[in-house]
Amino acid sequence: MTKIISLLTDFGVEDHYVGVVKGRILKELEKPINVNFIDITHNIPPQDVKKAALSLYFSYRYFPEGTIFLIIVDPGVGTERKAIVVKTKNFTFVGPDNGVFSLIYKKNPDFTAFEIIKEKVLKPPYSSTFHGRDLFAPAVAYILNEMPWEEFLKPLPKESLKRLKFPYPEKTSKGYRLSVWYVDQFGNLITNLHKDMVVGVSFKVLVNKKEVPLVKSYGYAKKGELIALFGSEGLLEIAIREGPAFEILLNPEIEIILE
Amino acid sequence: MTKIISLLTDFGVEDHYVGVVKGRILKELEKPINVNFIDITHNIPPQDVKKAALSLYFSYRYFPEGTIFLIIVDPGVGTERKAIVVKTKNFTFVGPDNGVFSLIYKKNPDFTAFEIIKEKVLKPPYSSTFHGRDLFAPAVAYILNEMPWEEFLKPLPKESLKRLKFPYPEKTSKGYRLSVWYVDQFGNLITNLHKDMVVGVSFKVLVNKKEVPLVKSYGYAKKGELIALFGSEGLLEIAIREGPAFEILLNPEIEIILE
Amino acid sequence: MTKIISLLTDFGVEDHYVGVVKGRILKELEKPINVNFIDITHNIPPQDVKKAALSLYFSYRYFPEGTIFLIIVDPGVGTERKAIVVKTKNFTFVGPDNGVFSLIYKKNPDFTAFEIIKEKVLKPPYSSTFHGRDLFAPAVAYILNEMPWEEFLKPLPKESLKRLKFPYPEKTSKGYRLSVWYVDQFGNLITNLHKDMVVGVSFKVLVNKKEVPLVKSYGYAKKGELIALFGSEGLLEIAIREGPAFEILLNPEIEIILE
The missing domain is CATH 2.40.30.90 (Bacterial fluorinating enzyme like)
Structure with a gap:
């Protein structure tokens, strides 16, 4: 059984950051799972959450059911912004609570949202600047490992989620x-x-x-x-x-x- | 059993286009198949069919038997140009009939060619501008699904194929x-x-x-x-x-x- | 069983070079093995061995045990520089002996090193300019094929290895x-x-x-x-x-x- 992980970041492809996130996901797997990483893009302009939200919106429906989307465009890394998991009928989304999933919420009103419990996922020594590697990658691995969600996630009221506006004409x-x-x-x-x-x-x-x-x-x-x-x-x-x-x-x- | 899909496009890596093509191929699979996508490049200068033909020519022999090459450098997308599948002894090539396979024809004279029957592959709503997602990706998936070729392909006379010139010294x-x-x-x-x-x-x-x-x-x-x-x-x-x-x-x- | 191959080169992503290296690794496999290629980066500035050494150092620990790292930043390609395989407790590294593994040696003093015997790996016709395809890719495949190492590798004294300096403050x-x-x-x-x-x-x-x-x-x-x-x-x-x-x-x- 192959699991699809689709990635969308502003990490660029000059440095090692994307490779490290993928490596870390694989490193945290507890049993052999085939993981097929599909890059949406890593060239979102730095910290352009709105463009990332659109890029995800233009893409996600074309992926197979069960795909996990990991979106890391995260100007607030290391501050108090929440790290979240969003579940729709067909897909799972992992990323920061900064509005990057706004259009997913709009098109999938029956979604559910969870906060990643940082104390359960971050393992010392961890970094305040690279949550892709130290927080989001392990969280994705826990989902792949089928760890019970209540062990590292807690339900989040939908109203609390940050949303960006995408006005109609x-x-x-x-x-x-x-x-x-x-x-x-x-x-x-x-x-x-x-x-x-x-x-x-x-x-x-x-x-x-x-x-x-x-x-x-x-x-x-x-x-x-x-x-x-x-x-x-x-x-x-x-x-x-x-x-x-x-x-x-x-x-x-x-x-x-x-x- | 892992299938190798090798991709060569002018889509660039800034936007979501390449990821969507891969996602769509996986989405159309009817049974679990491990697919290993190998990117040749997505940075062919926009619509430079000749450079794409050479890039493919410099690459294809180094891939394992059974590799499917998906080449999308397609200035004529949405016009009447044909979408084709080319079969050689060891490989399958999918892309537009604009000469991008010229050097494959020359080096593999025993090849056979097929036209993708658009009505059998395009599913509404489909786009006139993104055949990578709506026409070529499903065609690749049908090949992976081992759908009988006559259900979505029809033989094409070799003489009808567009060829580019690559002159000798x-x-x-x-x-x-x-x-x-x-x-x-x-x-x-x-x-x-x-x-x-x-x-x-x-x-x-x-x-x-x-x-x-x-x-x-x-x-x-x-x-x-x-x-x-x-x-x-x-x-x-x-x-x-x-x-x-x-x-x-x-x-x-x-x-x-x-x- | 999936094998992880992690790649770090200065080949860039404009041309076909990276895709050809991956294709060649897969082509040389003798039995079906799932290979998951994880790119660290291919955008090391041309021939910047020092940056490649740091990029590898910042990355390798986050990959799963058993990962094979293929590093090709190789200003000396085609000259007499050695091609080597370095084994640490958890990982295998393949690349040129130009100092790109300096920090791996420093952090893993119990490593062992081997020279790739060119005559056993290069198959005519081979190129003097593209050892990524003709020397390193087959060597990686031989490792995956579990060919006995003495058939294509010979032990190398650690003192003979090239090392770069990374001075402390x-x-x-x-x-x-x-x-x-x-x-x-x-x-x-x-x-x-x-x-x-x-x-x-x-x-x-x-x-x-x-x-x-x-x-x-x-x-x-x-x-x-x-x-x-x-x-x-x-x-x-x-x-x-x-x-x-x-x-x-x-x-x-x-x-x-x-x-």
Whole structure:
């Protein structure tokens, strides 16, 4: 039986930090378990909890049932912020209570949450700066070891959990004003408009007051052309074929005009 | 039994795209199979099909029999380009029909090719921009599930396949004029001259008309010195010890003079 | 049974080199073995043996017993430098004899060392520039295959091994003058002062003659503030919260003043 551990951090891939977290998880296993580590990314900008929350949201549904997600984007490491485990019907999430699971809570309202009891997991000598290695990795291993959860976790009221806001498009007299939720590495701007919000209606997309063609995929755009398209998560994206849209569009005003 | 899936994309490692493809492959498995994902690279320059073809060519022979290669460098995603599966004696290749397998065809003339029947693989809602997740990942999973190939694949005539040209060195009156096939991240210029073409003959290497010493390995060069050597694939490389040759040699003229 | 292979190289992740090393290890296996490759990092600056030695030192203890570490940072590839296998009580290390294992020797004085007999491992045609693929990968596979070590290894006297110096803090009249051992990707400066050297004593930290507050973790620092803290390995770090300390501190003079 193989267990899938999916990792999302801001540790980068220059140093040894990610490898050490994986090593520590394996080191704490009490019996032979095949673990398949799947990296979502380790290149979240340092301490960008919001981007991590979106990256997780764009990913988690595509993993098999039973996947454990370990998310370490943790500006508050070593302070009093809680370390938590969140359980949904299909998945388990482990990470800091800083809002990184906000969209998981929203989409899986029947979730349950637990606090990791630090005194039960941290083994001296432990570090105040590397909870990935000393707190979260052992907690993941305890889950894999099927240690009874009450031995290292305690239930947490949902209302106490930190949540970040991901606002929907703002209604205007003529349509919607959009926000950019996520800029991917190709410079594509992923907005907060889901295609379900404009299903069956006729509309056009304005960027900085100018209409931009809505195409089916990048392959249909001319090189250098500014385009709009519904991306892989159903969200409207603004892109430039073979170029970074974000460089041209520093603070773009993106509008939907219903027709 | 562990299955090896080797991945080569231009998705980069900043976003979640690679992780999602792997997650989706695992999610579509119908029975427990150990999958060992081996990344060749995800940093092919965006849409550089030629570099991907070479990267695959430099790699595939070193993998164990039975490896499935998933190559997604796909400028035509969402357009009418075909998605294909290529079978050679030892390996299976999955990716777009855009020439990325050109060198596989050349070196394995007994290959067979199949088109992925999109209607059998794409499950709604699917994306026009992320076939890695919605088309190629499930196709790989179907192969792992040992689904009969005729249920999602149809034979494709070899002549219909797109092929890229990788020209051999050009014969000159005094020897050969070489092309640079691949610039690696250290700035080494990998040319199209294989050592088998000059076996048993005496020759010298000219770069921009000046002779460059041919050494056995980087360790024999002086720091900063321009050198030529036969690299790990038997191809002549132009390099600078501890420096990027490509910065100094923007459009180098590289010649072999037979003696 | 899963075997853990942990990799640390300067190959980068742009090209195919790392994938090829992993593929080759798997290709040389004689029976089905589950191999779990854990990357420490592949972004050691080219040929920076000292940084690789520290990266390994900061990592290896967190891996499970039986882990094989393959370290390829190898400026001397293709020259006469030896390829070695080092055995400690819990781990096996494979790599070049260039000092990259210096700190392993120091912390595990009961280690034993072996030279890889090149003629027994290199199979023609092999490359002089890519021993990762042609020498080290097969050697790792032979270990996994449980080939008797005397068939491809010969004992090496410990005194013959190359060692790098990692000096301790320099004693001054008022305390210690520190050196920077490692700059991580966030620009944190990791010094050579371990907290055990100042246990129970009162001291202050000076950077370029100015006192810097000693905090418990990054979370306690103000944004942009220069701080000192004991990092995850117990070593004193100089850091700027959410900023790269190394840019501000090109050649910092770091002192400990005992009080």
